[in-house]
Amino acid sequence: MAAANNALVAKLVCIVLGMFGFGFALVPLYDVFCDLTGINGKTNREAAVYRTQDVDSNRTVRVEFITRVNAGMSWQFEPVSPSVTVHPGELTRVEFKVHNPQAEGVWGQAVPSVSPGTAALYLNKTECFCFEQQHLLAGESLTMPMQFYVDPQLPEDIHFLTLQYTLYKVAGDTAATNLERRF
């Protein structure tokens, strides 16, 4: 009986440990889930590759840009043009202006979010300042490019989409390690 008990307890403990691991596995699983369904309008985190493709010139999609600066961040951050109208499949380049008014260099990270969420799956960025942290010296201004195309597969009922960037200040220690990596 003791042996049977121990064997069963061992199995159950394995389930417990497995489920504890599963709790953490939910983190990458959630990202996969988001990529499939577009929860929260998350866009691609790494540059998409643009292949020359048929531009659907009969259809236009308006892409709107919103920029926000989070608490603790002193930068001024604005899109050069608040929206662009594109044809699906067409590679488009837009620019964002940033300025650091502070008397010291600061690291920043822009976090994108797209609405409606399903549209996030079809907005592909081939180049974006949001792929990595940005550094501005004291008083420095910069024009940051972003290049994207809208997948022609975009569902018919979506005629416009909104891309929001929230700019966060990167905490000192994280920025330092980043500095080492880059220089």
Added chain:
Amino acid sequence: MIVSWRMVVGSLSWSLLASTVMADEKSSNDPYRLNLSPGVTDISGQVYDLHMLMFGICVVIAALVFGAMFIAIWRHRKSRGAQAAHFHENVKVEIAWTVIPFIILIVMAVPAARTLIAMEDTSEPDLTILITGSQWKWHYRYMDREVEYYSRLASQPEQIANKLSKGANYLLEVDRPLVLPTDKKVRFLMTSDDVIHSWWVPAFAVKKDANPGFINEAWTKINQPGIYRGQCAELCGKDHGFMPIVVIAKAPDEYERWISQQEAIAREAKAEEQRLLSMNMGMDELMKKGEAVYQSTCAACHMPTGTGLPGVFPALKGSKITTQDQAAHIDIVVHGKSGTAMQAFGKQLSLAELAAVITYERNAWGNNTGDMVQAKDVNAVINGN
């Protein structure tokens, strides 16, 4: 005398709206209201019908189940000499009461799915409002128009503390309501500066979470002019119960007049602020104005006497920030502190207000640094030298 452009805008818009404010409030204030309101949009009407349908089905199911049970309780009781039967299963009956509820569910699911699909309309809106929640107020930005402002609780702290009698719209009134046109498709984009909030106006059947770092969207098309009230519907910290939403819906032409006026006022106020940048205020004026701003904007967390809430919100009385480096003090008030409830007040207050409140914090409650902060000092931090 420097007058805040935001205060000008606030009082002007308030007087413009005052006439409509009084109208048609009775129904929503009924203390014995038992049910959802059918609301003032097509969607809210559909939601109400769906709610009543579900409620009806539930009542019928409950009546059948409880009815059978009470018949059993009444007729099959031992005290009336009932003898227990011996059956304890019946496959046909058991299959029936698995299948029939399933069919009822399908009957419920069809209209529910239809309404849900109607809610997901992604067609081009007539206007878009960016709604940003923050602890504990809402910010509205009219996209494509040069109008944006904060909307805060208008009920007095003395009313909450039971020192003043409460008005009819206690806790459901704000200093600057959101104004929307009727008969237009309005799109709301929701986001948050700090924790999760949820923007809810029952009359539109719109409730959507405002998540920090992400945007959500919802839309409405209001059929009737009027005043509609709602509240934040996601626990967002200490004053979650004190961040109401008020929407005033106006006919499109009236709305157009209002928004143009707001744009003009905002432009003028901004120009005025730049003109007044070179002016210096005296200590008394700074302190007086600073105290007013402090009590309305800062006291909720840092407490009226600057003591904060130990362990939650830091004290300002005798703190490093308020008694040492002045530039750092201006920086934290203007830009906020990331990962904390300290917001960026540079967006919320005028330069003069910021200057006054910082001066107040550096000199009140025995901080006595003697420092005077002027609008141009604040401007230097915001825009660089």
Added chain:
Amino acid sequence: MSEATEHLDHAHSHHHPSGIKRWLYTTNHKDIGTLYLWFAFIMFLTGGAMAMVIRAELFQPGLQIVEPNFFNQMTTVHGLIMVFGAVMPAFTGLANWLVPMMIGAPDMALPRMNNWSFWILPFAFLILLSSLFLEGGGPAFGWTFYAPLSTQYSADSTALFVFSVHIMGASSIMGAINVIVTIFNMRAPGMTWMKLPLFVWTWLITAFLLIAVMPVLAGAVTMVLTDKFFGTSFFNAAGGGDPVMFQHIFWFFGHPEVYIMILPAFGIISQIVPTFSRKKLFGYASMVYATASIALLSFIVWAHHMFTTGMPLVGEMFFMFATMLISVPTGVKVFNWVATMWRGSLSFEVPMLFAIAFIVLFTIGGLSGLMLAITPVDFQYHDTYFVVAHFHYVLVTGAVFSIMAAVYYWLPKWTGHMFDVTLAKWHFWCSLISVNVLFFPMHFVGLAGMPRRIPDYALQFADFNKWISIGGFAFGLSQLIFLAVLIKACRKQGVPVDDRVWEGAEGLEWQELPSPAPYHSFETPPVIK
């Protein structure tokens, strides 16, 4: 069976340590069951006292008694205590008392672990409660502790909250492992699976739910801890995390947790109704299958708590339909209970009164749950008092009433004496009336637009809130009658009862064991007919 045998020998020598040591070192399933039940009752009164603070503050508009920050701590700790301190330990206590007696075993399979799983529990709650007295106060972010309110924006006492939840989780997991091993390995010969009493079945399924989801909760609180104190960004958008992911992880635990708190209740009601109907339970097999399918479905419905977070249409549809589906097996259970009563020979002793109240009131909670499943209308109900009404009907008049029914049902078996029936009836009727005055009007204020978790409200909600508070105070006071009944019962101040206690009672504990049940239930396995 070495541990159990060893303990049997130990018991044969009739050498019980006395006083506090008896309770500290006990490995006896009945002692531990008693400890769990008393602990749960003390926690029920503690959490109830917090509910009284909440209702006193909400008695009228304006802030009278507590500050909003303290109010939030009260709602948070009330929820945590009632879920993890009252309902779950009470069920574990019942399992300890009853499972060995029902399956013909001498004790639980893992007696020493049993002792541990109980004795770490008081420390968990001491830690949680002591955090209320720290600078900045205890947890104030709701029992659901949504990030980032619980990470970046919470007080430092969050570390204590996390630690305390870890201990509660460890305790539940140990308890669940013990129940599973006992049921698998300790059944008397002839006690086949489909002969198990339903209480045992429902607890077995509950125990599997516990070991599946409590570790996920442990993971969630660990992530909150590292996000807050060690710079990770699981839930922080700035670092590439996502606050909505917290809700997915939490509710992946949270929804099965709801069933952890109701499945044993289904088992209890399925024991009590046949006894007082003097008729076998209708549809035993379908009860077992229904319980199992509820448990399985509970893993695929979690996002119905999060419709307003902004989910794609397909997601909303899927979670709406899956949630509606759960009402089918739940309905089967209710129908089976009614069919058991149908053409029975009913009598209405106190346990039956609570069981009938359970069936009616739980069904009301179940039906409002069905309404909440409908996504488009949920946008109006979500985070209002309608939801508060719903889950209190399910948890108070559901889970808590079933626990009271169970205590009244088995108490004479435990003590060998009948409890004070008059007082118990007073307890029932006072509780029944006050609980409905307390929770029913919450439906109305919720539909009229009152959000939950607010310390102050608009004037239009004032009248109903007054009634709700009065109902709350009355319900709280009614539980003091329960306390009196229990104290009297423990002092054995009642008529001695015979072995079967209730005329229609069936099962090993009634038919094969004397009253009071001996210290070790079955020293030789019973013969199963």
